[in-house]
Amino acid sequence: MQTVKDKQAASDALIILPEGDIASPKGFTAGGVHCGIRKSKLDLGWLYSEVPAVAAGVYTLNLFQAAPLKVTQASIANDQLIQALVVNSGVANACTGEQGLKDAYQMRDQLASKLTVKPEHVAVASTGVIGELLPMTNVSKGIDMINPSAQTSDQFETAILTTDTREKGIAVQITIDHKTITIGGAAKGSGMIKPNMATMLGFVTTDAAVEATALTDSLKSITNDSFNMITVDGDTSTNDMVLVLANGMQENNALSKEHPEWETFETALHYVCEYLAKEIARDGEGATKLIEVEVTGADTKQTARQIGKSVISSNLVKTAIHGADANWGRIITAVGYAGEALDPDQVSVKLGDILVVENGVPVTFSEPEAKQYLEQSTVLIQVNVGKGPEQATGYGCDLSYDYVRINASYRT
Structure with a gap:
């Protein structure tokens, strides 16, 4: 059983990277482009890992679950590995029926082809106006523009925003098995925010090796104390998702609850999620405090x-x-x-x-x-x-x- 002293020691071991972001962990790149979903703002973001990453996700409790969430859950259910993500802003692709689901799968398959990864290793997310079909000609053009060798992770943070007033990103480092482990994250969210998820997207990356079951259990537990504890206006949206990817490229001994430094990792993951959750709350629509x-x-x-x-x-x-x-x-x-x-x-x-x-x-x-x-x-x-x-x-x-x-x- 971990004591308060143990938890404090784990927290003290955490280093915040001043310029860190979602692409700070080894093997990850990210970026954003403007494809024409929105008038002029960046509206299509992408995230890529050099190798498939163990994935865990939590999703909205709204019964009208958007098409991209269904596609992402199906991908993760295949073998709990994700290597790439595509996310658009401006149109939520929610309440769009069979065509909306086809469009979400088209986004998945096109990115897989572009990056030469398995389709079931691609996650999809969308945010924006509910009930409108995606302009797939524009989306397809945007996916064709993606270049994994062009690192523009600040543009990823911008491309996923809707009514947000600022980008939300962070990265921290810890030492596990004498390896420097990095955890990065990015999020969007400003309105339709309620305890038990919100109109928010959260993406977290790490170069640590983590067992799939442990990562899933940890994310669910941490979400209850972070993303599930924020509110702006009491509305829960249709597209809410938090996704964690662990690609293991630092080659530490795979983390699980039995690993002697599990508390160090979980404390750092909790810090990243709590930071992003607070930034979403701070950036609530019209908020001043x-x-x-x-x-x-x-x-x-x-x-x-x-x-x-x-x-x-x-x-x-x-x-x-x-x-x-x-x-x-x-x-x-x-x-x-x-x-x-x-x-x-x-x-x-x-x-x-x-x-x-x-x-x-x-x-x-x-x-x-x-x-x-x-x-x-x-x-x-x-x-x-x-x-x-x-x-x-x-x-x-x-x-x-x-x-x-x-x-x-x-x-x-």
């Missing part, structure tokens, strides 16, 4: 997560934070309707370090001091619900006037 809700003292992890999601999803909390209004009653209300058993007389709430509720009743605090704190770009809400051992953190953003403006004209 990142909100973190830290729940402690819960009897179970599920209780902590559910309460955190409830508070971070409350539009009344989000608007209060936007207006720098220390209206703690909205926080307490969200805690109370989370659906988890708790004793209200044990609940305490802090805005940053400012105590506003203790044991279920208000305490005197400085309104000007609280307002000044809430005007910061990052706001921490601390909720203690008892003396239990579990905790969880949810990530979201404020809800501003710009959110309505952006979504009132999304298709135009």
Whole structure:
């Protein structure tokens, strides 16, 4: 059993690469092109590994699952290996019936032919407007433009964006089996973000050798504490996907839960996923602030997560934070309707370090001091619900006037 000290040691061993990105791990290249799906922005991204990589994925819970997700899941189910990825922005290829599925398979097969890899080793992703067919002539032209020897990973980060205001990428390094292991990642997401996935795409790469079952189990567990703990507006989209590829090119002993340095790897993977999740929350449509809700003292992890999601999803909390209004009653209300058993007389709430509720009743605090704190770009809400051992953190953003403006004209 790993102790807190063990986990801290694993975290301390992690090095963040200032210029790192999804193509930083050995053997990966990435890029982006403009093919004409969108008027002028880059709209087609690609990722390639020199060798097939062990793959793991998690997907949206929305029942209207887009065609690209079905294709990607079929590819991974074949032998859990992926060597290349193609992703477009502008059109989601969701709710497009049989033709949409054919188009997604055409993207897969054309990229496979272009890169001389097996079709079942290609993943496909799309993001954008729902219910429109892809302009396949443009998409085909874009795939023909892909050049694995031209490293433009910053363009990959740009090509996958929709209403995002900035690119989201990171890379870290750790040492395992005396080998330098790199983990890189990129993501998009700004609106239609809800706990339990979101309108987001997340892609993570590593040159570590990892056993398939261990990678899948780890991604699912980490997603519950990262991508499944973010919200912008309470909507879950049709295209959400997180994909992790491990190509093993550093030739370490294959990682599994039995490997003595498994905790080091999993801590680094968790860091990358959590970083990308927070960047998505920070870049919520119209957002001006990142909100973190830290729940402690819960009897179970599920209780902590559910309460955190409830508070971070409350539009009344989000608007209060936007207006720098220390209206703690909205926080307490969200805690109370989370659906988890708790004793209200044990609940305490802090805005940053400012105590506003203790044991279920208000305490005197400085309104000007609280307002000044809430005007910061990052706001921490601390909720203690008892003396239990579990905790969880949810990530979201404020809800501003710009959110309505952006979504009132999304298709135009």
